[in-house]
Amino acid sequence: MFAFVFRRLGLVVPTFLGVTLFAFVLIRLIPGDPVALMAGERGLTPERHAQMLAQLGLDRPMVEQYFSYLAALAQGDFGRSLVTRSPVLNDFLTLFPATLELSFAAMLFAVVIGLPAGILAAVRRGSTLDHTVMAGALTGYSMPIFWWGLLLIMLFSVTLGWTPVSGRISVMYYVEPVTGFMLIDTLLSDEPEAFWSALHHLVLPAIVLGTIPLAVIARMTRSSMLEVLGEDYVRTARAKGLNPTRVVLVHALRNALIPVITVIGLQVGLLLAGAILTETIFAWPGIGKWLIESIGRRDYPSVQGGILLVSCVVIAVNLIVDLLYGIINPRIRHAR
Amino acid sequence: MNKALMGAVAAAALLGAVGAAEAKTMVYCSEGSPEGFNPQLFTTGTTFDASSRNVYNRLVEFERGTTTVQPGLAERYEVSDDGLTYTFHLRKGVKFQTTKGFTPSRDFNADDVVFSFMRQLDPNHPYNKVSGGTYEYFQGMSMPSLLKTVEKVDDHTVRFVLNRPEAPFIANIAMDFASILSAEYADQMMKAGTPEKVDLEPVGTGPYQLVNYQKDAVIRYKAHPDYWRGKSSLDTLVFSITPDASVRYAKIQAGECHVMPYPNPADLAKMKEDPKVNLMSQEGLNIGYLAFNVRKKPFDDVKVRQALNLAVNKAAIIDAIYQGAGKAAKNPIPPTIWSYNDKVEDYAYDPEKAKALLKEAGFENGFETDIWAMPVQRPYNPNARRMAEMIQADWAAVGVKAQIVSYEWGEYLKRAQAGEHQTLLLGWTGDNGDPDNFLAVLLGCDAANGGSNYAGWCYKPFDDLVMKAKTVSGQAERTKLYEEAQVIFKEQAPWVTIAHSVVYQPIRPEVTDWKIDPLGGHYFYGPGLKD
Numbered sequence A: 001m002f003a004f005v006f007r008r009l010g011l012v013v014p015t016f017l018g019v020t021l022f023a024f025v026l027i028r029l030i031p032g033d034p035v036a037l038m039a040g041e042r043g044l045t046p047e048r049h050a051q052m053l054a055q056l057g058l059d060r061p062m063v064e065q066y067f068s069y070l071a072a073l074a075q076g077d078f079g080r081s082l083v084t085r086s087p088v089l090n091d092f093l094t095l096f097p098a099t100l101e102l103s104f105a106a107m108l109f110a111v112v113i114g115l116p117a118g119i120l121a122a123v124r125r126g127s128t129l130d131h132t133v134m135a136g137a138l139t140g141y142s143m144p145i146f147w148w149g150l151l152l153i154m155l156f157s158v159t160l161g162w163t164p165v166s167g168r169i170s171v172m173y174y175v176e177p178v179t180g181f182m183l184i185d186t187l188l189s190d191e192p193e194a195f196w197s198a199l200h201h202l203v204l205p206a207i208v209l210g211t212i213p214l215a216v217i218a219r220m221t222r223s224s225m226l227e228v229l230g231e232d233y234v235r236t237a238r239a240k241g242l243n244p245t246r247v248v249l250v251h252a253l254r255n256a257l258i259p260v261i262t263v264i265g266l267q268v269g270l271l272l273a274g275a276i277l278t279e280t281i282f283a284w285p286g287i288g289k290w291l292i293e294s295i296g297r298r299d300y301p302s303v304q305g306g307i308l309l310v311s312c313v314v315i316a317v318n319l320i321v322d323l324l325y326g327i328i329n330p331r332i333r334h335a336r
Numbered sequence B: 001m002n003k004a005l006m007g008a009v010a011a012a013a014l015l016g017a018v019g020a021a022e023a024k025t026m027v028y029c030s031e032g033s034p035e036g037f038n039p040q041l042f043t044t045g046t047t048f049d050a051s052s053r054n055v056y057n058r059l060v061e062f063e064r065g066t067t068t069v070q071p072g073l074a075e076r077y078e079v080s081d082d083g084l085t086y087t088f089h090l091r092k093g094v095k096f097q098t099t100k101g102f103t104p105s106r107d108f109n110a111d112d113v114v115f116s117f118m119r120q121l122d123p124n125h126p127y128n129k130v131s132g133g134t135y136e137y138f139q140g141m142s143m144p145s146l147l148k149t150v151e152k153v154d155d156h157t158v159r160f161v162l163n164r165p166e167a168p169f170i171a172n173i174a175m176d177f178a179s180i181l182s183a184e185y186a187d188q189m190m191k192a193g194t195p196e197k198v199d200l201e202p203v204g205t206g207p208y209q210l211v212n213y214q215k216d217a218v219i220r221y222k223a224h225p226d227y228w229r230g231k232s233s234l235d236t237l238v239f240s241i242t243p244d245a246s247v248r249y250a251k252i253q254a255g256e257c258h259v260m261p262y263p264n265p266a267d268l269a270k271m272k273e274d275p276k277v278n279l280m281s282q283e284g285l286n287i288g289y290l291a292f293n294v295r296k297k298p299f300d301d302v303k304v305r306q307a308l309n310l311a312v313n314k315a316a317i318i319d320a321i322y323q324g325a326g327k328a329a330k331n332p333i334p335p336t337i338w339s340y341n342d343k344v345e346d347y348a349y350d351p352e353k354a355k356a357l358l359k360e361a362g363f364e365n366g367f368e369t370d371i372w373a374m375p376v377q378r379p380y381n382p383n384a385r386r387m388a389e390m391i392q393a394d395w396a397a398v399g400v401k402a403q404i405v406s407y408e409w410g411e412y413l414k415r416a417q418a419g420e421h422q423t424l425l426l427g428w429t430g431d432n433g434d435p436d437n438f439l440a441v442l443l444g445c446d447a448a449n450g451g452s453n454y455a456g457w458c459y460k461p462f463d464d465l466v467m468k469a470k471t472v473s474g475q476a477e478r479t480k481l482y483e484e485a486q487v488i489f490k491e492q493a494p495w496v497t498i499a500h501s502v503v504y505q506p507i508r509p510e511v512t513d514w515k516i517d518p519l520g521g522h523y524f525y526g527p528g529l530k531d
Helices: A002-029 A034-042 A046-055 A062-074 A088-123 A128-141 A145-159 A182-188 A194-229 A232-239 A244-281 A287-296 A300-328 B003-014 B045-050 B110-121 B136-140 B183-191 B245-253 B265-273 B302-310 B314-322 B351-360 B384-396 B409-417 B436-443 B460-471 B475-492
Strands: B025-028 B060-062 B069-071 B074-079 B085-090 B147-154 B157-162 B208-214 B218-223 B236-240 B278-283 B286-292 B326-328 B368-372 B401-405 B423-429 B495-507
Touching (some): A002 A062, A002 A300, A034 B409, A088 A194, A088 A287, A088 A300, A194 A244, A244 A287, A287 A300, B069 B074, B085 B110, B110 B147, B110 B183, B245 B495, B265 B495, B286 B302, B302 B475, B314 B326, B314 B384, B314 B495, B384 B401, B384 B423, B423 B436, B436 B460, B436 B475
Parallel strands (some): B025 B236, B368 B401, B368 B423
Antiparallel strands (some): B074 B085, B085 B157, B147 B157, B208 B218, B218 B236, B326 B495
């Protein structure tokens, strides 16, 4: 087990380095010069342009910039935004809880609806219900997030007036960030009824962000369930005359869930990617919106830092999933 | 007001969070996060809306809804006969805001003015390097070369000495970068070792004070109780940051915000019909143009420039691109600016005459060139790509083959600045309503070298007039010079002047006394909310 953990952790360092290089080069490959963008139509004299580049440290050779970036990273310094001058790590830490909260709610929504839908579809294979679930999953999977979000806003917020259009909480409340998770912070604040406002604001973005994982989970559950339902031990259980519901929910489901859980783990990366669009539509103050804005301004340190930190989260989740897998299924440890 | 907002207001009022039960809150769905809260350091309207326009005042200010300069923190000023010395007499009894981190011990005075200008002017000023220390607008308005000294005469008098006479000076210091910060606050923060706080937690004399800012989400202000023009009728002002234009529109419809900037052009037709929205509009203080790079052949030849002016069917462009929200432009300044010369005659659409002129210039068989089109929507040009295609077709009809070129926005600006283009589409929105802000800034010789003169056009007779207009102070005399300059501009044709666009501002019907700012700002002192 020790060797296995060690091997897995050993992979983290090169991955991390790869990501730093990738993020560093990528944002610079997008044409556009932060200084020219700051000046806009106004323009700058060539001397002033050079002076500002020097002030921002962008006049040095790329390789040199990269190594000094790495050196700073080694000391935990993610740099400062070129535009606002605020420390990148601070920005990330203020905004990330909002993304995490949204992603968690979206995943909850996807699991709570996706699992039962998949199970039902498998049990009633070939029925209208099955076809409906499968068609729904296909549609959900191919739904463009931007369009889907606007559609739901038009319907539920503008026409019906059931949900707020955007934001994280009614602008009338001011909740002091403690944990950064609005649902928790509202309860800690002296206006606990703000909790309902926060919940109200969370519903629509969570549905939009959760739609694709929901479709994936429903399909995965269905196929995994079908496979398990065909196994001998399930047939034996049925032949013994056990309660059919019990057979499905206890005997079959437990085994069917293993691949589903892996899939859920894999969804984390996708979820963060989807969050970028969802946050932009719903004006959700998370890292997605921050990254989009930073890319638009060619704010190199913010984009680099953002990508790097998000990658760390994904790497960490994958590592945990891997390690857990190793614990649950000892055969994995000895493979490779 | 919709139910959700009403409920929230009621709840907040009950809890005393807003104060009085009648507390009025206006919600503005702004388009993005401000870069910071000090208008000296940044150049975007988003930042100015969040800072200078509502938190700060300037010595002189633009009267709301106009480009007329009126007294601000200075009650009056005198100019010496040589035009080099400006003496400002400051208003007495003006209170700075009291915030979490600062309680003023004195009223506004000359020290604050000196501090605010010297921070930007003097590289050795203790605050010069704080928060990055790039003062782009101050630089852009040539303040470092213009200002000799800014000195305190007594507590309520400040003297500015210039290196050369500059008629637009007063209009220039009504701009956002010239906002007055508190010197006392700056001193305190410097002593406490936290000078950046001055730029992040602003203290001004303006109608609203910042309460808190949640990055990318909400900016909250409350009315400055001792505002020298009188406390605002709105108790609270909230910026709800909403980057997507369609979502902003949805929020107006749902009553979640009262005012929004920059509507999506595609939504305008619907907004006009929508009873939940009051769609205001006003001619913008802008110009969209096509500039010829006169440093390159064949555009150094005035006949070629005139011919290509004649070859463009402007009426068709206005119809197709602006769809009624624009007016054909003949001068480089919009008709809303004083000195606009209405007698100038535009080039009529005349392909035959264009061909004849091209023949005279030795281009009987035409030539090949390029048209640069911006990749982004700008207030003065809603669709540059499409506009370029129309011009391309018009020019093809007279034998000029043009290729359309586009780059990412920052790259576009950088390459255009380097003069890589042959012809390019661009535009300008005025900063202060002074003709100089268009004629000298966009077409003067100084700006031809890496400034915003993208035609690279430096024509002595024109430049002399515009430079002379800077040094004389009577508006009547300046008008005459500018009118003459516009005639020369048209004849020399460094640009195809295309359009002045209309600016739209959707507001909720319950918003009262809203005025569109011709300079593109959003001001919340003055407008109110119906009960």
